[in-house]
Amino acid sequence: MYVKIKLGDKMKITKIKKLSNDKYKIEFDNHDKLITYDKVILNNNLLFDKEVDNKKLNDLIIESDYYSNYNKVVKYINIKIRSEFEINKYLDKIIVNEKDKKNIIKELKKQNLINDKNFVKSFISDKIRLSTMGPNKIRQELLKHEINLNLINEELNNYGNEDIREKLRKLIIKKIRLNNKYSNYILKQKLLNYFLELGYDNEDILEIINENLSSNDLSIKKEYELQKKKLSKKYSGEQLDFYLCQKLYQKGFTREEIEKISG
Secondary structure, eight states: OOOOOOTTOEEEEEEEEEOSTTEEEEEETTSOEEEEEHHHHHHTTOOTTOEEEHHHHHHHHHHHHHHHHHHHHHHHHHHSOOOHHHHHHHHHHTTOOHHHHHHHHHHHHHTTSOOHHHHHHHHHHHHHHHSOOOHHHHHHHHHTTTOOHHHHHHHHTTSOHHHHHHHHHHHHHHHHHHTTTSOHHHHHHHHHHHHHHHTOOHHHHHHHHHHHOOOSHHHHHHHHHHHHHHHTTTOOHHHHHHHHHHHHHHTTOOHHHHHHHHO
């Protein structure tokens, strides 16, 4: 709260009351009040009965605003670990001047509340353990925080390739089980595109897909019976065979597979 007094006037502190979150309320003899912080009181040796002139009051207000913004950022960081890039964006959002931004970030680094190396470690650990995201996608997301690529790669290299492959293997097997209606050709394309988008390497994806894709016998038999039931309501004989083959081609089954199932 900004308290206006005439140039040369002085006010005497009549009460200092502790509030929550390191805040204090200072009351003056003219009944005006100022909400400030413990550090402001300590820095300025504010005591009961002390007089404050216009210049001093203005300094107190500026310093109180600084610590108000500082505490907002600390609260923001306490929700979850943040990158320096995120802190800069947040300070812009709450409209902090450049001088205060610089000082706040400097203090946060000193307190180890901003540490991009710790942020990268935490980010990578969370994404590898708790998400489907692969290393390439993780790298892209971290680069959005304007973090040095060497630092990102250094931390990613702490996770063995076999650990990443094992995670990918489990995800691919799960996807195969949930998508057994597709032909192997179409399913392979869908899986490849899906896991490339998640950030896994092309070679690893294809190798694991080929290791785990089973024969199309069951899926083509199921699709053949389904399409034959539908099409036989409109067609018969050679027409039925023709349209049935077309439908199965569209589903991604090969000529050999179709000839095998149709006899």
